[in-house]
Amino acid sequence: MNKVAIIGGGAAGLMAALTAARAGADVTIYEHNKSVGKKILASGNGRCNIINTTACRDDYFGADPGFSAYALQQMPFKTFEKFCQTIGLLLDIKDDGRCYPLSNEAKSVVLAFQTAVKEAGVKIVSEKRVSGIAKEGKQFIIESDQEKAAYDKVLIATGSEAAPQLGATGDGYDFAKTFGHEIEPPYPSLVQLHLDSTIHHKMAGVKTLAEVTLYLNGRPEEKVQGDILFTRYGISGLAILDVSQKASLALMEYQHVAVGINLLPRFNRQALGTLIEKLTVAVPNHPLETALTGILSIKVVPHLLQSARIRPDIPASQLTTKEIKKLSHLIQDWRFDIIDTHGFKHAEVSGGGVSTAQIDNKTMESKLVEGLYFAGEVIDIVGRRGGYNFNFAWASGMIAGKEMART
Structure with a gap:
C-alpha cells in the first residue's frame, strides 16, 4: 500500500485523494485553510459551475495547451457524471454545456467530497501549512508546523496565486522549483x-x-x-x-x-x-x-x-x-x-505555472523526480470561463490519483 501525501485540498486534490484511496492507497491531504474546498465554495457566485460538457483541447491555454488533451479524454463528461453519482452529487446540465450541482449550491459539491473522502479513509490535516518537501532515498519528507512525516508519493495540487483572500498562495511553485522544475510566469486570468x-x-x-x-x-x-x-x-x-x-x-x-x-x-x-x-x-x-x-x-x-x-x-x-x-x-x-x-485578488484563475514540458501528461508524474506528481491549476494550463478549469482539475486529479495508488 502506497502512503500518499496530497498538498492542497481543492478540486484537483480532492479528486486525486478520493481516487487514490478507493484504489487502496493510504492518503493524507494537507490543507492550510480551516477546511478543504474553499475555492470551490466561491466558484460560480456560490453555485459552482462544476464542469463543461463541451471541453476540448482548444478551450485551454499555456505554453503547450495540447498537454490537456489526454486528461480530458480520460474523463469525458459522462465519466464525470457517473463519478458524481457515486458521491451522491446530481448535476443540472445547461444547454450551453455548463453544469451545476442540481441543488444549485457549491456547498453541496464540497460536502459530497468531504463525506466521500472521509468514508474512503482519507486523513485531512487542516490549518497546517506545509513548509517544505524533501526527498530522502525513495521517500518524501513533508514538514508542516515543525512536524515531519514520510510518504512514498506526493501530489502538489496547491492551485495558483489567484484569489489570495481564499487562501491561495504560490507555495506550489516554490515546492516545484526545489525539485528543479521550471515555472512559466504566472498571470491573472478571468479578471x-x-x-x-x-x-x-x-x-x-x-x-x-x-x-x-x-x-x-x-x-x-x-x-x-x-x-x-x-x-x-x-x-x-x-x-x-x-x-x-x-x-x-x-x-x-x-x-x-x-x-x-x-x-x-x-x-x-x-x-x-x-x-x-x-x-x-x-x-x-x-x-x-x-x-x-x-x-x-x-x-x-x-x-x-x-x-x-x-x-x-x-x-x-x-x-x-x-x-x-x-x-x-x-x-x-x-x-x-x-x-x-x-490583479490576482480579483482573478478567478491564473495562467502560467509548473512547465508542462517536465510533466508526463499520461500520469501527471514529474519527469525529473520519481514519485512527485502535479495536478490542477498549479500546472501551466488555464481554461476559458464556463467550467473548463474545473474540467482539467478533476481530470488531472483523477489521473494522478490512479497513478499514485499503483505499487
Whole structure:
C-alpha cells in the first residue's frame, strides 16, 4: 500500500485523494485553510459551475495547451457524471454545456467530497501549512508546523496565486522549483481590466450587452459577445473576463493591448446609421445628447460624443451625414487602451505555472523526480470561463490519483 501525501485540498486534490484511496492507497491531504474546498465554495457566485460538457483541447491555454488533451479524454463528461453519482452529487446540465450541482449550491459539491473522502479513509490535516518537501532515498519528507512525516508519493495540487483572500498562495511553485522544475510566469486570468482613459469612471455602473474585440498591437485577436460593466477602475463583465486571458498574457509580454466595444451589436453599420438618421428626423429640435439617450445609456452618451468630437448641445437635425457615419463607427468600435488587470485578488484563475514540458501528461508524474506528481491549476494550463478549469482539475486529479495508488 502506497502512503500518499496530497498538498492542497481543492478540486484537483480532492479528486486525486478520493481516487487514490478507493484504489487502496493510504492518503493524507494537507490543507492550510480551516477546511478543504474553499475555492470551490466561491466558484460560480456560490453555485459552482462544476464542469463543461463541451471541453476540448482548444478551450485551454499555456505554453503547450495540447498537454490537456489526454486528461480530458480520460474523463469525458459522462465519466464525470457517473463519478458524481457515486458521491451522491446530481448535476443540472445547461444547454450551453455548463453544469451545476442540481441543488444549485457549491456547498453541496464540497460536502459530497468531504463525506466521500472521509468514508474512503482519507486523513485531512487542516490549518497546517506545509513548509517544505524533501526527498530522502525513495521517500518524501513533508514538514508542516515543525512536524515531519514520510510518504512514498506526493501530489502538489496547491492551485495558483489567484484569489489570495481564499487562501491561495504560490507555495506550489516554490515546492516545484526545489525539485528543479521550471515555472512559466504566472498571470491573472478571468479578471477585470484597467483602462487608460479619463472617462470610464464617469460611466461606472453602466452595464450592457456588447461585442468586445481584443486588439494586440493594433490587430484584432479575439471577438466575443456578452455583458460589460464600466467601473471606477476600468471595465468588467463576462465579455471582458472572456478576453482577459489573452489580454493579461500580452500585458506581461509588454504588447500594446486595447479593446474595441460595440455598444449595439444587434445592428450592422449601415442599419445603425439609418437608425440614428431616423432618430434625428423624429426629434429634430431635441439636443443631440438628449436624442441619443433613446438608444444608449444616458451616462454613456456625453462621453461618446466627446470622443467623437461632436457638440452635445446642437439640435439633432444638425447632425451631418459625415457625423452620423463617424458616430456609427464609434458606437460599434469604441477603443480603449488596457494598461493593467485588476490583479490576482480579483482573478478567478491564473495562467502560467509548473512547465508542462517536465510533466508526463499520461500520469501527471514529474519527469525529473520519481514519485512527485502535479495536478490542477498549479500546472501551466488555464481554461476559458464556463467550467473548463474545473474540467482539467478533476481530470488531472483523477489521473494522478490512479497513478499514485499503483505499487
